[in-house]
Amino acid sequence: MDSKRKPKSHPNEDICDMLNELANYENNVKRDVHRSRAYRKAAKTLSDLNYRVKSGEDAIKLPGIGKSIAAKIEEYLNTGEMKKLNAARKDDHFAIINDLTRVSGIGPVFAKELMESGITSIEELKKNIHLLNHHQKIGLKYLNDFEQKIPRSEMEQMEKFIKKVAKEIEKNIIITICGSYRRGLPESGDIDVLITDENSHNYLNLLVEKLTNKGFITDTIAQGDTKFMGVCKLQNFEKHRRIDIRFIPFNDYYCGVLYFTGSQMFNQEMRRHALEQGYTLNEHSLRKLGSTGVPGEPLVVASERDIFEYISFPYKEPSERNW
DNA sequence: ATGTGAG
DNA sequence: ACTCACATA
Numbered sequence: 001m002d003s004k005r006k007p008k009s010h011p012n013e014d015i016c017d018m019l020n021e022l023a024n025y026e027n028n029v030k031r032d033v034h035r036s037r038a039y040r041k042a043a044k045t046l047s048d049l050n051y052r053v054k055s056g057e058d059a060i061k062l063p064g065i066g067k068s069i070a071a072k073i074e075e076y077l078n079t080g081e082m083k084k085l086n087a088a089r090k091d092d093h094f095a096i097i098n099d100l101t102r103v104s105g106i107g108p109v110f111a112k113e114l115m116e117s118g119i120t121s122i123e124e125l126k127k128n129i130h131l132l133n134h135h136q137k138i139g140l141k142y143l144n145d146f147e148q149k150i151p152r153s154e155m156e157q158m159e160k161f162i163k164k165v166a167k168e169i170e171k172n173i174i175i176t177i178c179g180s181y182r183r184g185l186p187e188s189g190d191i192d193v194l195i196t197d198e199n200s201h202n203y204l205n206l207l208v209e210k211l212t213n214k215g216f217i218t219d220t221i222a223q224g225d226t227k228f229m230g231v232c233k234l235q236n237f238e239k240h241r242r243i244d245i246r247f248i249p250f251n252d253y254y255c256g257v258l259y260f261t262g263s264q265m266f267n268q269e270m271r272r273h274a275l276e277q278g279y280t281l282n283e284h285s286l287r288k289l290g291s292t293g294v295p296g297e298p299l300v301v302a303s304e305r306d307i308f309e310y311i312s313f314p315y316k317e318p319s320e321r322n323w
Numbered sequence: 324a325t326g327t328g329a330g
Numbered sequence: 331a332c333t334c335a336c337a338t339a
Contacts, residue, residue, distance in 0.1 A: 107328050133337075135328085192330085222329095222335050229329080229335080244330075246334090260330090268331095283333075 011052035015073060018085055019043040022072075025088040028097050028108035042069045053077075096120045104139030104146060104242070105132075105221075135221050142219075142231060145239040149187035157234055158191055158241075165210050166195070166203070173197050173207075174253070178260035184319035190242035191232070192260055196253045204228060204247035217243070252284045254301045259283035265323035270313060277311045286310055 010016075023039035026032045041064035046053065053059045056074025060067065072082050088094055093115060099122060100111035119125055122143065129137055139146070159177045166173045176182070179192040195204060208228050211217040218240060219231035228245040248256040259267060260283070274281040278289050285298035286307055301307055308315045 105328070109327065135336080190330090224335055227334060271331095282331090 010047055010049070012046040012049055015053070015076060016043040016047050018076065018082055019046070019069070019072075022082075022085055022088065024098075025085075025091075025094055028101070028111070029088070029091065029093050031108070031112070038064070038066075038069070092120075100125065102147070103136060103143055105135035106139065110136075138219050138221055138231060142240045146190075146242055148239055149189065150191070150239075150241055152181070152186050152188070154234065154237060154241075155181045155188055155191065158232070161216060161234065162193060162207075162211065165214065165216075166207055169203055169206055169210065170197060170201070173203055174250075176257050178257060179262065180322075182261045182318045183263065183322050185322065190244065193243065193245040194248055194253070194256055194260060195245060196248050196250050198250055200249040200251070202226075202247045204245060208245065251298065251301070254304050254307060255281070255285055256283055258304050258307055261318055261321065263321055263323050266316075266321040269323065270311075273313050274311045279311050281307070281311070 019039045020043045023036045023043065026039060027036035042062075045062050045064045046059075049062075053062075053073060055077060056070040059065050059073045060070035065073075072084065076082050093112075096115050097108060097111045100106055100114055100119070101108060102122070103125070106114075114125065114131070117131075119128055119131075122140075125132075125140060129140065132140065155177070159181075162177075163175050166175050174196050176194045177191060178194055179188055179190070181188045181191070195207060197203065202225065204226065205223075208217060208220075208223065208230075211232070212220075216234065217230050217232050221229040221231070223229070226247050228243075230243055231240050232243040233240045246256070246260075258270075271281050274286070275289075280287050280289055280295050286301060287295035287298055289295055299306075299310060301310075305315055307313075
């Protein structure tokens with residue numbers, strides 16, 4: 001009922017997973033972005049196939065798959081494994097970097113630096129917090145909480161609370177909780193809050209201040225004029241949650257709501273369709289492309305439906321966007 | 324300005 | 331792919 005095209009279960013899924021794992025290895029451990037991209041591209045090609053590749057010879061004809069990746073596919077089809085992947089999985093550096101990057105704010109570059117200075121586990125990291133910046137300290141402090149999913153019932157209470165506080169500021173303030181919550185999923189990874197009002201007045205900082213004073217926002221990771229990133233917790237709840245709040249000018253609001261509601265795959269498909277119809281769609285605006293391919297002025301968008309209508313894309317409820 | 328990281 | 335924020339230079 002809710003989807004046409006899932007990323008899940010295509011005929012070459014096992015091979016794709018292995019190639020993507022190799023891509024991670026090349027990117028995070030070897031820092032070879034080109035090789036990493038090559039693996040990713042090959043995996044993407046395979047994931048779009050509706051039949052199973054039967055041999056390396058078969059695979060090498062496909063775009064993005066050359067001699068070396070074809071050989072690995074051949075090897076896997078014959079032996080059930082790839083030596084290179086086995087080696088990567090045994091590489092301690094891979095495991096260490098994967099562990100350290102669990103901390104929000106630690107990416108592969110800093111993880112590798114830490115490893116090279118002898119910090120090889122989260123435990124070690126806790127003894128060396130002086131090496132971390134503000135974001136990373138918060139990531140470490142709440143590491144366990146941030147790895148827990150948020151039940152829908154808790155999301156509902158947070159939504160109610162945030163909207164109540166917003167209304168105390170200005171009763172016509174517009175708030176939308178996006179992400180997987182808006183798509184109706186039973187759990188979410190974090191809370192993504194969009195805020196605007198009809199006059200595009202920016203209440204972001206005021207809202208953040210209020211939510212902080214009421215004890216809901218407990219930490220700030222980063223705060224600019226249009227985006228807040230931080231941590232929150234409801235009274236009577238145990239876990240701290242990642243929260244993002246962003247102000248979007250009213251004219252851009254529904255493009256933003258669409259974009260931040262996702263899913264990623266759905267967005268891709270929708271943008272692709274927009275292009276087909278001669279439009280370009282991004283998180284800010286929908287614009288018609290001229291004959292030269294130059295985008296015109298942003299179109300007036302007053303709802304998500306408007307966007308679908310402009311590009312003749314059958315309207316999908318958020319719960320139908322779980323692609 | 325540039326690199327890192329998040330989303 | 332693209333945007334934003336931050337840190338460092």
